Amino acid sequence: MKAYYRESKEEVLKQLGANEQQGLTSKAAQEKLAQVGPNALVEGKKKSVVEVFLEQFKDLMVIILIVAAVISAFTGNLESTAVIIVVLILNAILGTVQHVKAEKSLEALKSLSAPAAKVLRDGKKQEIAAKDVVPGDILLLEAGDLVTADGRILDNFSLQVNESSLTGESTNIDKLDTTFEKEVPLADRVNMVYSSSLVTYGRANVLVTATGMETEIGKIATLMNETKERRTPLQVSLDQFSSRLATAILIFCALILGLQMWRGQPLLDALLFAVALAVAAIPEALSSIVTIVQAMGTQKMAKEHAIIKNLAAVESLGSVSVICSDKTGTLTQNKMTVEDIYIGGKVLKPEELNLSNQLHRYLLYDVVLNNDASLSDGKKIGDPTESALLEMYRKVPGIDLGDGKLGLSESELREHLDRLEEVPFDSDRKLMSTKHLIHTVPTIFVKGAIDVLLKRCVNIRFGDDVRPMTEQDRKDILAQNNHFSENGLRVLAFAYKESDEELSTDSEKDLTFIGLVSEMDPPRKESVAAVARAKEAGIRTVMITGDHKVTAVAIAKKIGIFTDGDLALTGLELDALSDKELDQQIEKVAVYARVSPENKIRIVNAWQRKNHIVSMTGDGVNDAPALKKADVGVAMGITGTEVSKDAASMILTDDNFATIIKAVANGRTVYENIRNAIGYLLSGNLSAIITVLFASIAALPVPFVAVQLLFINLVTDSLPALAIGMEPGNPDILKRKPRDPKASLLDKKFVTQISIQGFLISLSVIAAFLLGLRDTPAIACTMAFSTLTFARLLHGFNCRSQHSIFKIGFKNNWYSLAAFALGTVLLALILFVPALYGLFAVQPLTAQEVWLIVILAVIPTILIQLVKVIRENRD
Numbered sequence: 001m002k003a004y005y006r007e008s009k010e011e012v013l014k015q016l017g018a019n020e021q022q023g024l025t026s027k028a029a030q031e032k033l034a035q036v037g038p039n040a041l042v043e044g045k046k047k048s049v050v051e052v053f054l055e056q057f058k059d060l061m062v063i064i065l066i067v068a069a070v071i072s073a074f075t076g077n078l079e080s081t082a083v084i085i086v087v088l089i090l091n092a093i094l095g096t097v098q099h100v101k102a103e104k105s106l107e108a109l110k111s112l113s114a115p116a117a118k119v120l121r122d123g124k125k126q127e128i129a130a131k132d133v134v135p136g137d138i139l140l141l142e143a144g145d146l147v148t149a150d151g152r153i154l155d156n157f158s159l160q161v162n163e164s165s166l167t168g169e170s171t172n173i174d175k176l177d178t179t180f181e182k183e184v185p186l187a188d189r190v191n192m193v194y195s196s197s198l199v200t201y202g203r204a205n206v207l208v209t210a211t212g213m214e215t216e217i218g219k220i221a222t223l224m225n226e227t228k229e230r231r232t233p234l235q236v237s238l239d240q241f242s243s244r245l246a247t248a249i250l251i252f253c254a255l256i257l258g259l260q261m262w263r264g265q266p267l268l269d270a271l272l273f274a275v276a277l278a279v280a281a282i283p284e285a286l287s288s289i290v291t292i293v294q295a296m297g298t299q300k301m302a303k304e305h306a307i308i309k310n311l312a313a314v315e316s317l318g319s320v321s322v323i324c325s326d327k328t329g330t331l332t333q334n335k336m337t338v339e340d341i342y343i344g345g346k347v348l349k350p351e352e353l354n355l356s357n358q359l360h361r362y363l364l365y366d367v368v369l370n371n372d373a374s375l376s377d378g379k380k381i382g383d384p385t386e387s388a389l390l391e392m393y394r395k396v397p398g399i400d401l402g403d404g405k406l407g408l409s410e411s412e413l414r415e416h417l418d419r420l421e422e423v424p425f426d427s428d429r430k431l432m433s434t435k436h437l438i439h440t441v442p443t444i445f446v447k448g449a450i451d452v453l454l455k456r457c458v459n460i461r462f463g464d465d466v467r468p469m470t471e472q473d474r475k476d477i478l479a480q481n482n483h484f485s486e487n488g489l490r491v492l493a494f495a496y497k498e499s500d501e502e503l504s505t506d507s508e509k510d511l512t513f514i515g516l517v518s519e520m521d522p523p524r525k526e527s528v529a530a531v532a533r534a535k536e537a538g539i540r541t542v543m544i545t546g547d548h549k550v551t552a553v554a555i556a557k558k559i560g561i562f563t564d565g566d567l568a569l570t571g572l573e574l575d576a577l578s579d580k581e582l583d584q585q586i587e588k589v590a591v592y593a594r595v596s597p598e599n600k601i602r603i604v605n606a607w608q609r610k611n612h613i614v615s616m617t618g619d620g621v622n623d624a625p626a627l628k629k630a631d632v633g634v635a636m637g638i639t640g641t642e643v644s645k646d647a648a649s650m651i652l653t654d655d656n657f658a659t660i661i662k663a664v665a666n667g668r669t670v671y672e673n674i675r676n677a678i679g680y681l682l683s684g685n686l687s688a689i690i691t692v693l694f695a696s697i698a699a700l701p702v703p704f705v706a707v708q709l710l711f712i713n714l715v716t717d718s719l720p721a722l723a724i725g726m727e728p729g730n731p732d733i734l735k736r737k738p739r740d741p742k743a744s745l746l747d748k749k750f751v752t753q754i755s756i757q758g759f760l761i762s763l764s765v766i767a768a769f770l771l772g773l774r775d776t777p778a779i780a781c782t783m784a785f786s787t788l789t790f791a792r793l794l795h796g797f798n799c800r801s802q803h804s805i806f807k808i809g810f811k812n813n814w815y816s817l818a819a820f821a822l823g824t825v826l827l828a829l830i831l832f833v834p835a836l837y838g839l840f841a842v843q844p845l846t847a848q849e850v851w852l853i854v855i856l857a858v859i860p861t862i863l864i865q866l867v868k869v870i871r872e873n874r875d
């Protein structure tokens with residue numbers, strides 16, 4: 001390993017064959033990539049397919065089935081044994097396929113949110129996937145970036161980096177472009193940056209020295225490589241439910257076994273009862289249905305511009321009750337245009353500026369030079385606040401745009417008066433400064449938020465004349481600012497000073513005021529409707545912005561976030577409140593203006609103290625802690641920093657507030673569909689359990705054989721359960737209050753409903769069984785099995801929604817009809833193809849018996865639908 005930090009910049013460049021001005025050529029980069037491999041950490045050892053397959057047999061439920069197979073073999077029912085074994089193997093294969101698929105789709109989602117890196121290649125700044133970065137690349141880092149490779153700093157502009165993921169040290173570290181003589185420990189190598197750290201401030205050009213597993217984090221990556229299987233809260237609670245259910249089944253089986261033996265039944269016959277009960281009770285399809293429905297939900301969300309990074313977020317989304325959203329870009333379009341300019345005591349349009357006016361000239365210097373954006377071929381690059389300023393510059397009469405007129409184009413101006421030093425903008429300080437030589441005089445230009453900047457101005461300039469700022473001047477400026485803000489305009493203030501000092505944040509004082517520029521950022525069209533939908537859904541929308549309070553409230557009113565009786569707080573006002581005072585007000589506060597990232601964490605905490613589930617958007621470097629603290633942290637796919645994307649659990653690929661509401665609706669739908677599918681499976685199982693218990697207690701023969709129950713649980717029941725999972729969102733899904741996150745999935749009301757439905761179906765099945773018993777036990781068994789299967793297929797329609805089938809119809813879910821049809825065909829095959837009789841232990845039925853089955857099976861569904869219709873008409 002070479003100690004790059006101990007060698008000079010030139011030496012390192014030479015060793016890696018790199019070019020500081022041009023970067024690598026794309027061809028050289030490609031060759032290098034083929035040679036060293038992608039810049040990614042090798043994932044921890046994944047479970048092999050065989051391991052996954054074998055794991056499927058570790059389940060207690062499966063063990064019960066294996067025991068059932070053995071018992072069947074002893075009772076001479078070898079066909080049953082064979083079928084159970086085949087079913088078990090098929091089930092394990094299905095489980096394996098599903099596991100692999102789920103992993104793939106998670107990986108696909110991951111790759112959608114893979115980090116990007118900015119590099120210099122072929123002499124141009126380019127954004128590439130982080131995995132394509134190679135040693136020798138020139139990495140262009142700026143605040144908000146994730147460092148994606150190890151590198152030596154070539155040019156440093158006050159870069160600050162957080163290396164906590166590597167060193168555990170949480171403070172930000174100032175980087176330098178020096179060379180070390182002696183050996184120093186990793187944490188002190190301030191002329192290097194390391195993969196996995198976050199750029200919190202400033203910028204730097206860095207020569208990549210190592211990528212992938214060769215990086216420092218790669219070397220210790222084995223520690224974090226154990227890919228833990230993460231289960232969502234819902235999956236965890238279902239796991240708990242399953243294991244409790246398994247225990248209950250075992251106890252019941254023992255009781256039944258005891259009862260049958262006590263009656264003097266031979267052991268093997270008694271065992272058949274126990275087996276039937278066990279198989280009837282186990283919801284084999286449950287966990288796979290939950291996984292499938294979740295996976296389909298996330299895929300749908302991805303298509304609708306919301307990428308889920310963490311599956312648990314789908315569930316949290318369903319109970320979100322507060323959404324704290326950024327204003328700029330999320331609620332608004334982030335398309336800024338300059339409206340009015342306040343300069344020399346007058347309000348002017350850009351077209352009214354005059355190049356021969358010295359005051360106007362200084363504003364234009366400040367506008368163009370103290371600005372990182374650029375306009376090329378009509379494309380805006382950089383911060384929209386800043387590109388709007390360049391567009392304003394171009395509107396000034398006399399600016400040369402290649403037509404030979406007098407004034408310089410912005411790039412010529414930047415070339416002539418190049419930037420000597422700079423202090424970049426950050427949303428805490430809300431200022432930006434640059435230093436230039438103007439007519440050989442060193443001059444510092446400052447621009448930023450008016451409330452911050454005005455405090456630092458001591459003079460004001462009118463034309464060529466600079467004089468001390470009076471109280472009246474201040475009042476005039478603030479009044480003008482207020483006027484702009486009330487119209488929802490963002491205001492930037494401009495100032496300068498002539499000074500030779502080394503530029504730092506300390507230089508931003510004793511300034512001379514130049515003027516104000518106001519910019520318009522119209523709300524997104526969809527925002528108004530989305531906020532209204534959120535309100536209907538019991539979700540409070542709160543606007544959080546770095547902008548001025550008056551501006552923010554004006555926009556919030558337009559969008560419908562701020563209504564009569566609401567409050568607006570600034571970050572400073574928030575700081576002045578105690579937690580207790582904040583708790584008293586928080587529900588009224590609709591707008592937070594001039595917030596700092598720390599304010600955001602406090603806002604999340606306060607809502608969470610009130611047991612709200614909070615979604616918070618963020619795009620900046622410092623938003624990461626608030627995004628992590630929120631229940632659903634949302635990052636912006638287009639404008640968000642890599643750091644914010646890394647911390648979020650959902651990424652909006654269109655940066656649009658309305659997408660969050662869509663995702664909430666999807667989250668609610670996924671949860672409801674899962675709940676309905678679970679209700680369907682459990683009520684069906686319960687009906688079989690009741691029938692077996694009844695037969696046992698009434699000293700009747702065993703009503704089902706294991707194969708029949710397996711057929712129902714694994715085949716005919718899975719079809720409607722999946723169809724229920726595909727149910728499109730209920731149109732009134734956003735008209736309800738958010739789900740209480742603490743409420744259990746199987747609450748009392750739901751359990752009662754499941755019990756009643758299971759009981760109704762079992763009544764039909766028992767009736768069919770008793771009618772069959774007038775003939776032979778074998779016919780009775782066939783009738784009980786057919787009635788159970790058909791009744792459960794029909795029950796699929798009942799569980800699609802709380803509403804009756806007349807209200808929801810079939811049109812929006814053809815899957816439910818297809819599932820029913822397919823299940824019916826399979827049942828018919830078993831009943832009418834003699835070759836299958838042996839396998840499923842059925843007997844040929846008469847036409848009369850078939851009619852009886854159909855009628856008995858339909859009755860529970862008719863009753864359940866009837867209740868729904870009555871309830872609908874009552875409400």
Ligand SMILES: Nc1ncnc2c1ncn2[C@@H]1O[C@H](COP(=O)(O)OP(=O)(O)OP(=O)(O)O)[C@@H](O)[C@H]1O
Nearest residue numbers: 326327328385425427430432447448449545546547
């Ligand atoms: N590039 C910049 N240079 C100087 N000042 C700026 C710049 N951008 C914004 N400002 C000033 O800082 C204030 C806050 O901007 P900031 O970027 O923190 O808010 P924002 O992130 O754009 O808004 P939101 O939080 O709604 O997304 C603005 O109102 C403006 O006055």
Ligand SMILES: [Ca+2]
Nearest residue numbers: 326546619620
């Ligand atoms: Ca912001």
